[in-house]
Amino acid sequence: MKLPFRILIVDDDPGTLEAISDLLKEAGYEIDVASNGQEAIRKARQNKFEVVITDLSMPRMDGMELLGHFMKHQPDTYVIMLTGVGTIATAVEAMKQGAFDYLSKPAKSDEILLVLKRAEEMMLLRAENDLLRSQLKERYCFDKIIGKSEPMQAIYRMIERVARTDSTILITGESGTGKELIANAVHYNSERKDKPFIPINCGAIPEELLESELFGHEKGSFTGAYREHLGRFELAHQGTIFLDEIGEMSPKLQVKLLRFLQEKKFERVGGARTIQVDTRIVAATNKDLEKMVSAGSFREDLFYRLNVIPIRVPPLRERIEDIPLLIQHFLKQHSQKKDIPLKRISKAALSAMQAYSWPGNVRELENAIERLVILTEGDEIQMEDLPQRMAQMQAKPSFSTIGIEGGGIDLKGTLEELENSLILEALKKAGGVKNQAAKLLGLNRTTLIEKMKKKKLCCPDPPDK
Ligand SMILES: Nc1ncnc2c1ncn2[C@@H]1O[C@H](COP(=O)(O)OP(=O)(O)OP(=O)(O)O)[C@@H](O)[C@H]1O
Ligand SMILES: [Mg+2]
Numbered sequence: 001m002k003l004p005f006r007i008l009i010v011d012d013d014p015g016t017l018e019a020i021s022d023l024l025k026e027a028g029y030e031i032d033v034a035s036n037g038q039e040a041i042r043k044a045r046q047n048k049f050e051v052v053i054t055d056l057s058m059p060r061m062d063g064m065e066l067l068g069h070f071m072k073h074q075p076d077t078y079v080i081m082l083t084g085v086g087t088i089a090t091a092v093e094a095m096k097q098g099a100f101d102y103l104s105k106p107a108k109s110d111e112i113l114l115v116l117k118r119a120e121e122m123m124l125l126r127a128e129n130d131l132l133r134s135q136l137k138e139r140y141c142f143d144k145i146i147g148k149s150e151p152m153q154a155i156y157r158m159i160e161r162v163a164r165t166d167s168t169i170l171i172t173g174e175s176g177t178g179k180e181l182i183a184n185a186v187h188y189n190s191e192r193k194d195k196p197f198i199p200i201n202c203g204a205i206p207e208e209l210l211e212s213e214l215f216g217h218e219k220g221s222f223t224g225a226y227r228e229h230l231g232r233f234e235l236a237h238q239g240t241i242f243l244d245e246i247g248e249m250s251p252k253l254q255v256k257l258l259r260f261l262q263e264k265k266f267e268r269v270g271g272a273r274t275i276q277v278d279t280r281i282v283a284a285t286n287k288d289l290e291k292m293v294s295a296g297s298f299r300e301d302l303f304y305r306l307n308v309i310p311i312r313v314p315p316l317r318e319r320i321e322d323i324p325l326l327i328q329h330f331l332k333q334h335s336q337k338k339d340i341p342l343k344r345i346s347k348a349a350l351s352a353m354q355a356y357s358w359p360g361n362v363r364e365l366e367n368a369i370e371r372l373v374i375l376t377e378g379d380e381i382q383m384e385d386l387p388q389r390m391a392q393m394q395a396k397p398s399f400s401t402i403g404i405e406g407g408g409i410d411l412k413g414t415l416e417e418l419e420n421s422l423i424l425e426a427l428k429k430a431g432g433v434k435n436q437a438a439k440l441l442g443l444n445r446t447t448l449i450e451k452m453k454k455k456k457l458c459c460p461d462p463p464d465k
Pocket of ligand 1: 144145146147173174175176177178179180181182285286362363366
């Protein structure tokens, strides 16, 4: 996590402004200056400053008034007061009003830098705290993951078993199957749950940047690296790092990651110091890493180190019994979010959705439901409301579409019924010509006639012209 840290210096004395600006610029800080309170407020409206260093006594608007402005309108800004001789009492008052600290004029360089370092540390703590709090609010236990099919239950059992260990986990599955959700569940069901869960998408960041994002960099390690920067492995200390799209990682970084997996150690970019952290790795990919290993684009040794606990998330089409549950869940979620009355879904629409192949998996289903919640006019979603690609699907019978809950089905009878209706449909389409109907069904003519005799099926009327 790289936090911005911009400083605004306010003083009516050009000499002080220049001296402090030079010092802070040299220390690598990003700064701006203002020579009075009004100018400071104007600049702070256009640009967010994390810190304001202001003189206390200035003509028109003094430092106390400026402090009051920031406390009211931008209370996250740290205000540091510069006080002249004999104004200690006011400085104390300023602290009471919410100033971060004060410095007596002329302020010594090391004092200024020290106060800023403290402000920066406070800010990092605050940001981490906010992050943790927001993550806790959205605690991903299993109740965030919907699905009771056998493959999903096997995944829950697996998460339970491995969450409390420190083993590296590799989650594989097509895009949109819920890999990130599962990574979250691993973290929040582990003893690391009160420490950070830090995700990073290895495919979304260019290689050089990714290295410094993951492992951090030392000050001066490249142009623009004014200050040291903590990488995500350090930020996730005692917590979990989620390396998403691991298949996109460059060979160079693969080596560095392998070393971390072997020794839990690394160096920041441009640094010689070896850093050791206790970070658990959960990785995910929608690529076939084994194929990539054979093709030479992914290191075999790294693959084995990552694949200690493999979790494969099956595509949605392999667990169609979860589809009705997911639909209910997303219908409820999106109706509530948009304050729209909850809609029902017709049996026909539901079976078409179960018959559809969902190449984009749960994400595609969620998006489809969100659209249906907004666009469907009645209170029941019908076949006609579905996108073309779904409505075209031949509805396949299933436990839920046949309408049998719990009790079981008569498989033979159901298949028979399906066979009958398909034979009749083929005959109708072929205008009663048995040769042609047999072709449509992939049968030979005599088999079709035998079946018709046995089932006592007659030729239906040809389709309407
Ligand atoms: N079993 C599930 N229950 C509820 N919501 C789910 C489930 N699986 C996935 N989702 C939702 O679907 C969306 C996609 O899930 P997620 O981001 O975890 O997928 P992914 O496998 O990481 O995809 P990608 O490979 O594209 O990154 C998210 O909004 C997620 O909340
Ligand atoms: Mg993902």
